[in-house]
Amino acid sequence: MTLTALQLADAALLREDLYVDGAWKAGAGGERAAVVDPATGVEIARVAEGTRADAAAAVAAAQAAFPAWSRRTAKERAALMRRWHDLIVEHADDLARLLTAEQGKPLAEARGEILYGAGFVEWYAEEGKRAYGDVIPTNGAGRRLFAIRQPIGVCAAITPWNFPMAMIARKVAPALGAGCTIVVKPAPATPLSALALAELADRAGIPAGVVNVVTGPAEEVGNELAVNPAVRKLTFTGSTAVGRLLLEQTAPTVKKVSLELGGNAPFIVFDDADLDAAVEGAIASKFRNSGQTCVCANRVLVQAGIHDAFVERFAAATAALKVGNGFDDGVEQGPLIDARALAKVQDHVDDATSKGATAVTGGKPHELGGTWFQPTVLAGVTTEMKIAEEETFGPVAPVFRFETEEQAVALANATESGLAAYLYTRDSGRVWRVGEALEFGVVGVNTGLISYEGAPFGGVKQSGLGREGSRHGLDDFMELKYLCLDGV
Ligand SMILES: NC(=O)C1=CN([C@@H]2O[C@H](COP(=O)(O)OP(=O)(O)OC[C@H]3O[C@@H](n4cnc5c(N)ncnc54)[C@H](OP(=O)(O)O)[C@@H]3O)[C@@H](O)[C@H]2O)C=CC1
Numbered sequence: 001m002t003l004t005a006l007q008l009a010d011a012a013l014l015r016e017d018l019y020v021d022g023a024w025k026a027g028a029g030g031e032r033a034a035v036v037d038p039a040t041g042v043e044i045a046r047v048a049e050g051t052r053a054d055a056a057a058a059v060a061a062a063q064a065a066f067p068a069w070s071r072r073t074a075k076e077r078a079a080l081m082r083r084w085h086d087l088i089v090e091h092a093d094d095l096a097r098l099l100t101a102e103q104g105k106p107l108a109e110a111r112g113e114i115l116y117g118a119g120f121v122e123w124y125a126e127e128g129k130r131a132y133g134d135v136i137p138t139n140g141a142g143r144r145l146f147a148i149r150q151p152i153g154v155c156a157a158i159t160p161w162n163f164p165m166a167m168i169a170r171k172v173a174p175a176l177g178a179g180c181t182i183v184v185k186p187a188p189a190t191p192l193s194a195l196a197l198a199e200l201a202d203r204a205g206i207p208a209g210v211v212n213v214v215t216g217p218a219e220e221v222g223n224e225l226a227v228n229p230a231v232r233k234l235t236f237t238g239s240t241a242v243g244r245l246l247l248e249q250t251a252p253t254v255k256k257v258s259l260e261l262g263g264n265a266p267f268i269v270f271d272d273a274d275l276d277a278a279v280e281g282a283i284a285s286k287f288r289n290s291g292q293t294c295v296c297a298n299r300v301l302v303q304a305g306i307h308d309a310f311v312e313r314f315a316a317a318t319a320a321l322k323v324g325n326g327f328d329d330g331v332e333q334g335p336l337i338d339a340r341a342l343a344k345v346q347d348h349v350d351d352a353t354s355k356g357a358t359a360v361t362g363g364k365p366h367e368l369g370g371t372w373f374q375p376t377v378l379a380g381v382t383t384e385m386k387i388a389e390e391e392t393f394g395p396v397a398p399v400f401r402f403e404t405e406e407q408a409v410a411l412a413n414a415t416e417s418g419l420a421a422y423l424y425t426r427d428s429g430r431v432w433r434v435g436e437a438l439e440f441g442v443v444g445v446n447t448g449l450i451s452y453e454g455a456p457f458g459g460v461k462q463s464g465l466g467r468e469g470s471r472h473g474l475d476d477f478m479e480l481k482y483l484c485l486d487g488v
């Protein structure tokens, strides 16, 4: 596929340079990196490779823009953000095409991501107006006590390839709504969505330096954002290993850090569940983005009484998923992002089957070749297998059998991760008991889809720090200041 074949209605949305201080520029080192369509292996763009100096320049631009942006009223910021939101929605088809071309997910899913991401911009344009403080009852005559919320300052966002648009919107929108400025480093595999977003921010009239996008290698650009003392807040979505590293790198400058890291989501189906709904929810949760989502069901736990019926129907629905190029009509499963991802999926399947699990459907690379893997259901999975411990990040659903509610909760919690969990039951008492006992930040009850900009999203244990979305998401970009007035 060539860029011409992408047929963007607005060709200027394809940007290949860095966006710093309101201007497009090549990287200081003059290098470029290829962006490849994972479905075809064809190069679709050559994007500027930013250097440490480019990242530092972007931080300086964000620092220079901060005083004026933070002093605007929330209503003034909201008007610009609203314009940005409207441009994103207006160009949703083009943005979706860029996203599918660089990431591989089906076009309809890509369009869904664009609108989901736009939702954060709309939400935080409004929520910025509600950054209330407190008037605290006084502790002495002539004294008045207040707490006010102020923007934290220059922020940095490091984002992954699995949601090239929504993970950026989810970080940039609360930053801007709070009155902060920001530098974004998108994943090298998927920079085009980020750059198109910057183009639309520019057109919306968001002032120079408020939003900056610097593509480039982690050891240069990512590291500069983590260590630069002018950056007061770092927000990251990606692997737990890199999250730990960033915590270390930000420690010397004591930045506020938000981390949205790996999950190992249990999807629990109890005997009293609505079987059809549970199968539908499991398909939606497991196979969204070909399983490359941190909230994807990673372990399907099914109670003994419903186990065989569930596995049979789940495997049939899995086998019926249409696999192919995300641009083709009706395709539900695109390719995995790269060969490394494919190898990890194969390794998890091989490990499980070598220890006694059975592939009820799938289990191999797809006949299409490339990085496609057959949508797979494994039965007879046990906790001795790698797939019980590690995030597969691919289209493989391992099914574990359990007998009692206590066993299900223990099995679900037996992981260092704690992002999302799901349960299916018609017993309202069990909803509360299990919902409260699960050590996860997000719990879906009788649904496999939980994401919404108005709800708090984030993990416990080693799945991360902080919350994105909702009114709580604004807090991560603000400081609380206590004012104590005497002599009133
Ligand atoms: N929570 C989630 O949503 C995600 C979880 N994952 C999990 O992680 C696994 C591996 O995926 P992978 O893409 O390697 O994820 P990474 O965590 O390595 O990458 C995510 C982002 O972090 C950047 N990054 C990597 N190393 C550093 C560093 N030292 N300093 C600063 N930035 C850095 C990457 O840039 P660069 O590529 O330049 O290194 C990219 O922008 C997946 O299989 C999955 O299990 C992956 C993506 C998202």
Ligand SMILES: O=C(O)CCCC(=O)O
Pocket (backbone or CB within 6 Å): 162, 163, 237, 260, 292, 293, 294, 295, 451, 457
């Ligand atoms: O995979 C992620 O990191 C985010 C999940 C997307 C969402 O549902 O918000």
